[in-house]
Amino acid sequence: MSLKNPKQKMSKSDADIRSRILITDTPMEIHHKIRLALTDAGSTITYDPEKRPGVSNLLEMFSHAEALTSGPSGTTGRSPTEIALEYENSSFKALKQDLSSKLIEMLGSIRERYVEIMEEDAKVVASGSSEKESYLGMVARKGAEEASANAAITMRQVRTAIGLS
Template sequence: MQTSTAQVRQDPSRYRVLTGDRPTGPLHLGHYFGTLQNRVELQQLGVELFLVIPDYQALTDRDTADRPAELAEEIVLDYLAAGVDPEHATIFTHSAVPALNQLLLPFLSLVSVAELHRNPTVKDEIAHSRQSSVSGLMLTYPVHQAADILFCKANLVPVGQDQLPHLETARTIARRFNDRYGAAVFPTPEALLSAAPMLLGTDGGKMSKSRGNAITLGADEDRTARLIRGAKTDTERRIGYDPEQRPEVSNLVLLAALCEGRSPQEVAEEVGDGGSAALKRRATEAVNEYFRPIRTRRAELAADRSHLRAVLRAGNERANAEADATLAEVREVMGMR
C-alpha cells in the first residue's frame, strides 16, 4: 500500500495526488517541511496535484468554523508563496464541490459502525477533542477523507504514519465499492510516507496552529526571532543532536539544519559549547535567510486578494467537473441514473 519517492520519480505521470490542510489557522514551518516542500517537488516532477481545503471538516473538533473563507484564502496564499503553481494544481474548498459530498452516503454504507469506532486515529482525536461531546462528523471523518481522495480518483496520498488508518479506510471503501457493484470505478490509493522529521513547537510540544507555539510562514523576521528566543531548551551547555534525550535542543538543531541544507549532527558540532543562546541565534538566522524569498513573495501576493479568490474559483470549477463526472459514474453503476 506504500509507494516510494523513487517510484514516483520513475514515472510521475501515472500518479494523481490528493492532499490538503484544514482551514483552522495559518500554516507554519512544520507544515512547510512536513508537506508543502514535498508538494512543490512532486509538482515539479510532473505529478498532478489536487489540494483540498476541507472547510466542512474544520467542524470535526469544534462547534463552529472560525472565519473559514478568510482562512481558506490564507492557505491559498501560503501554497502559492511556497511555490505551488495553480496552473498545474487544482486548489479547491470542500464546501464548493457538492458532488464530492454526495459520495459520502454510498461510502458510509460500505463501512460498519464498529470499524469507525476502531480507527486508532479517530480514537486519538476523540481523546484530545476540545468538545464536551463528540459529533457524528468526528466519527465519520475517515469516510469524509475517503470521499476527498476518491472523488478525483487520486491514487497517491502523502501521509504521516499516524494517518495510515484513515488512508486504509479509503482503500477499503474503494475495494468494497468496486466489488459490490462489479465495476472498477475507483483506484486503490497508496500512501507516500513523508520522510520529513516532525518539528516540535517552541514549547516542546507538537507544533500546532491552535497552540500558539508555531512559527507561521507569514511571520516577519522580528517575530521569528522572538519566538525562537523564547523556545524551550535545557540547561546543558554543550549542544548535541539527540531527539530522544534532548528533544527541545534537537528540534532547534534540526530546524537550522533543514534551512541550511546540512545534517543536524554538523550543526550541533559547529554550535558546540556555545549553549542555547548560540543555538537560537543560529536557528533564527537560518530560518530568516531561508524563508526571506518565500515571505517576500507572500507579501506581494497578499496585496492582491482578488488573485487568491480567482485561484480558488478556477480550482473549484475544475474540482466540480471531476466530482460531477465521478458521481455520474457512481450513480450509473448503482442503477440510480
C-alpha cells in the same frame, strides 16, 4: 515541533503564539520566538531527541531549513547530528541566532509574496471593480471549477456502478 514543548507538533491552535513560527512573522518576531525557544538543562549542544528534546528540536529545524535553502532541489543540508558537532563548543545563543537567520532566509521570499498578494487583493476589493478579479478570487474560482469537474466524473462512475445510467 513546538518551540515551547518539543514533544508536541507546532500548531496554529496552540494558545501560546511563541510556540510556532508563521510565514507572516516578521524577522524580528522570528528572532524573538527562537530566542525564547525551550532548550534543555546543560551547556553543551548535542543531538539526542530522547534525553535533550529541546535542543534536538532546534537542530532538526536548522537541518530542515538548511536543506530548503542549500541550493538546487534534491540537495540536502546537514543532519541534526552534524550541526550539533559544529556547535558543540558554542552557546545556545549562537545556535539560536544562526537558526533564526536560516529560518528568516527560508521564509523571506514566501512572506514577501504573501504580503504582495494580500496587498494587491485588498486594492482590487477596495476598488469595487467588477472587471478585475482578485488573485485569491481567481484561485478559488479555478479550484471550484476543477473540483466540480472531478465531482462530475466521480458521480458518472457512481451512477454507472449502481446501475442508474
